[in-house]
Amino acid sequence: MFSPRATLRLISPLSQLSHHIHTSPTLSATFWESGPKFGYESFDPEKEPSMKEKFQMYKGGIHDIKKGVKMWKEECKETFLMDPELSIQPNQIDVVWKFDETTLDNWVVTRDKDHGEGFSDANLQVSTLGHGVFSGELNTNVPQDGMLKKSGYVNMRSKRYRKSFEREACYEWPMRTHLVIRCRGDGRSYMVNLHTPGEFDLSWADTYSYILFTRGGPYWQVTRIPFSKFFLSSKGRVQDKQEPIPIEKVSSIALSLVDKNNGPFQLELDYIGIEYDPSHQEEFAYEMYLMENEVRGIVHW
Amino acid sequence: MLKVLKCVRNSSMRTKCPAQLVLEGTKYCTSLKQSIALNLTSLHVPCTRKFCSTNDKQLMNYIPRNFNELDQKNKDTFMQVIDTFKEITRQKTGHVEFIDSALKYMKDFGVHKDLEVYKELINVMPKGKLVPENFIQSEFMHYPKQQMCIVNLLEQMEENGVIPDWETQTILINIFGERGYPVRKYYRMMYWMPKFRNASPWNLPNTVPSDTFLLAKIAIERIMSVDTRAKVTVYNSKDIPDAIDQTWIVSGISEAQRGLIATHPKEKSIYVEGGFRIWLRDQSIVYYILRSDPGPEDQYQQEDPDDLRNLIDPFLIPDLFELKKKERSVHEQEDGIILAVAATGTSSQDSLLSWVRALEKDGNPRLGEVPILFTMKSPLGKTEGNEELESAQPSYKQRVGGDGNRTSEEIDSNDKKTIS
Numbered sequence: 001m002f003s004p005r006a007t008l009r010l011i012s013p014l015s016q017l018s019h020h021i022h023t024s025p026t027l028s029a030t031f032w033e034s035g036p037k038f039g040y041e042s043f044d045p046e047k048e049p050s051m052k053e054k055f056q057m058y059k060g061g062i063h064d065i066k067k068g069v070k071m072w073k074e075e076c077k078e079t080f081l082m083d084p085e086l087s088i089q090p091n092q093i094d095v096v097w098k099f100d101e102t103t104l105d106n107w108v109v110t111r112d113k114d115h116g117e118g119f120s121d122a123n124l125q126v127s128t129l130g131h132g133v134f135s136g137e138l139n140t141n142v143p144q145d146g147m148l149k150k151s152g153y154v155n156m157r158s159k160r161y162r163k164s165f166e167r168e169a170c171y172e173w174p175m176r177t178h179l180v181i182r183c184r185g186d187g188r189s190y191m192v193n194l195h196t197p198g199e200f201d202l203s204w205a206d207t208y209s210y211i212l213f214t215r216g217g218p219y220w221q222v223t224r225i226p227f228s229k230f231f232l233s234s235k236g237r238v239q240d241k242q243e244p245i246p247i248e249k250v251s252s253i254a255l256s257l258v259d260k261n262n263g264p265f266q267l268e269l270d271y272i273g274i275e276y277d278p279s280h281q282e283e284f285a286y287e288m289y290l291m292e293n294e295v296r297g298i299v300h301w
Numbered sequence: 302m303l304k305v306l307k308c309v310r311n312s313s314m315r316t317k318c319p320a321q322l323v324l325e326g327t328k329y330c331t332s333l334k335q336s337i338a339l340n341l342t343s344l345h346v347p348c349t350r351k352f353c354s355t356n357d358k359q360l361m362n363y364i365p366r367n368f369n370e371l372d373q374k375n376k377d378t379f380m381q382v383i384d385t386f387k388e389i390t391r392q393k394t395g396h397v398e399f400i401d402s403a404l405k406y407m408k409d410f411g412v413h414k415d416l417e418v419y420k421e422l423i424n425v426m427p428k429g430k431l432v433p434e435n436f437i438q439s440e441f442m443h444y445p446k447q448q449m450c451i452v453n454l455l456e457q458m459e460e461n462g463v464i465p466d467w468e469t470q471t472i473l474i475n476i477f478g479e480r481g482y483p484v485r486k487y488y489r490m491m492y493w494m495p496k497f498r499n500a501s502p503w504n505l506p507n508t509v510p511s512d513t514f515l516l517a518k519i520a521i522e523r524i525m526s527v528d529t530r531a532k533v534t535v536y537n538s539k540d541i542p543d544a545i546d547q548t549w550i551v552s553g554i555s556e557a558q559r560g561l562i563a564t565h566p567k568e569k570s571i572y573v574e575g576g577f578r579i580w581l582r583d584q585s586i587v588y589y590i591l592r593s594d595p596g597p598e599d600q601y602q603q604e605d606p607d608d609l610r611n612l613i614d615p616f617l618i619p620d621l622f623e624l625k626k627k628e629r630s631v632h633e634q635e636d637g638i639i640l641a642v643a644a645t646g647t648s649s650q651d652s653l654l655s656w657v658r659a660l661e662k663d664g665n666p667r668l669g670e671v672p673i674l675f676t677m678k679s680p681l682g683k684t685e686g687n688e689e690l691e692s693a694q695p696s697y698k699q700r701v702g703g704d705g706n707r708t709s710e711e712i713d714s715n716d717k718k719t720i721s
Contacts, residue, residue, distance in 0.1 A: 128680040129636050187580035213501045216579035217524030218590050218639050218681055261583045
């Protein structure tokens with residue numbers, strides 16, 4: 001029948017008139033965001049689920065409650081015993097993400113092919129030794145749809161850290177200064193992204209990034225990246241207004257490859273951990289002096 | 302200008318250009334041939350601006366928009382197109398369209414990493430005309446199409462790793478004023494790009510050579526940077542008897558690895574595995590490794606030197622150092638002991654055989670006594686196609702090296718099929 005909008009038009013000729021008053025094209029790009037996935041949702045959130053799907057959801061919910069109670073018990077114990085963390089050993093690596101058969105489900109691999117925006121391929125598998133191998137093929141060909149300018153990325157991201165009963169939470173890394181990655185790459189440079197989403201839609205895409213350089217070859221490498229070197233970017237754009245990474249707000253980590261070289265890639269991962277190095281005094285590696293108009297690099301504006 | 306004049310004098314194709322194109326003070330480059338004038342009618346974007354004179358209109362129809370038509374694609378012809386454009390338009394209009402199309406074809410001409418060309422392209426824009434004169438113009442992006450065009454150009458520079466210089470700043474400020482968006486973009490580039498220019502611990506030249514031999518040398522040196530005592534040697538398969546392929550072999554081996562080969566047990570086999578791929582900026586190369594299975598875990602030292610619970614008084618135990626187990630070197634990994642790394646000119650099985658023979662001659666006599674197996678499969682990861690090794694299926698491992706009298710039973714000790 002009639003949509004609410006159509007009835008409104010019939011009732012009010014004024015509203016109808018207002019459609020013709022525009023003197024310039026309406027602004028298509030606004031700051032408003034539809035959701036934390038920025039329009040890349042894999043399902044339609046407004047679609048009504050069928051009865052069968054609803055039943056499945058209720059069933060899953062009850063199962064989640066059971067799981068949640070168990071997790072909550074553990075959390076209570078941990079808080080009682082370990083909070084606050086009193087003894088942080090210097091130069092001791094605490095493994096946060098270990099890559100083996102059981103933990104690979106915690107990672108989500110995305111590529112430009114998923115949304116018809118490119119032709120790259122990637123997957124995360126178990127290696128012969130039981131580590132994780134992020135491999136595939138990068139392809140920078142742009143689909144000829146008239147909209148896309150560039151393409152060619154692959155990305156693996158850990159699922160958001162959640163406490164019991166699916167509560168969204170952040171990692172607690174008090175005093176830690178370094179991110180430690182043990183990997184075996186292929187000579188390409190990867191991007192390490194630490195996601196620190198904020199409350200409002202402008203800060204949902206806040207990401208602190210740094211480069212993971214790999215040597216290539218048959219040898220493993222242990223890379224220590226100081227947290228002070230991570231710089232803020234949002235939706236792939238480095239921001240003018242920089243600040244040190246809020247370590248208590250990290251919710252997930254991602255490794256991505258966007259180096260624009262067509263061809264196969266391979267990154268074998270053992271673990272990603274954190275470390276406290278008392279000799280590391282640097283707070284932020286980038287200049288923090290005040291700049292007029294907040295344009296990076298301009299001193300006298 | 303002299304160059305252009307010379308072009309005109311030497312012209313043989315000039316007569317083919319339509320007569321109305323040649324105005325006063327307009328010069329044509331002959332190396333562009335008639336490509337500027339011909340075959341472009343369907344591709345050009347005609348000038349629709351009211352204030353253009355008829356002469357300008359005619360000229361706009363002949364601006365070289367299709368760089369594909371040029372016979373020679375190199376820096377000289379690209380620069381000549383830019384020069385010609387400047388001459389034709391006399392800085393009136395069509396800059397955005399010209400730069401947009403030029404950006405698309407830069408890679409085809411091999412100039413996408415050339416700062417000089419980028420600067421020349423920015424220089425096409427008229428000076429002074431686009432500078433905002435009051436605060437309203439300044440606030441609302443004066444001449445937005447022109448500004449976005451140059452921002453796109455700067456972004457392409459950024460993608461190709463071209464860092465601008467001070468002259469670029471002067472040109473940009475002359476065109477867009479001090480607060481233009483391209484100028485801001487330039488400042489950001491000048492802040493961030495030099496920071497990451499040399500951030501890699503394994504530094505590479507700005508343009509990696511496309512020659513495979515030089516590439517192989519850089520790659521093997523980079524891999525062997527794990528061990529400071531490693532040496533990269535270049536062997537020639539001419540020097541090795543019975544070698545079929547005449548090619549080069551870049552091999553990397555360290556003192557520690559020589560020691561590991563010397564102490565390798567005779568009954569355990571060594572594998573030649575590959576090829577694996579290593580990337581050096583936009584180039585990549587395939588390398589091979591010499592690997593043996595890892596030893597048992599308990600032969601290595603597992604003690605934590607910082608553990609204070611069981612202190613030993615070194616004065617009471619005179620042979621303390623003998624008691625200690627072997628410390629794991631960087632080459633002894635959990636997935637195998639890496640004994641050497643190499644890249645060859647042909648990546649063929651014969652060249653790899655020559656490599657093993659060269660290593661044997663070069664102070665590793667143990668390699669002649671140990672069975673050596675060529676394999677495609679490796680616990681280290683995905684290997685890439687070497688058709689020769691694949692065709693050796695079903696027994697994908699082939700025995701080479703060593704003395705020919707060794708019986709196959711000895712080699713089969715590792716439960717692996719071999720061909721003697």
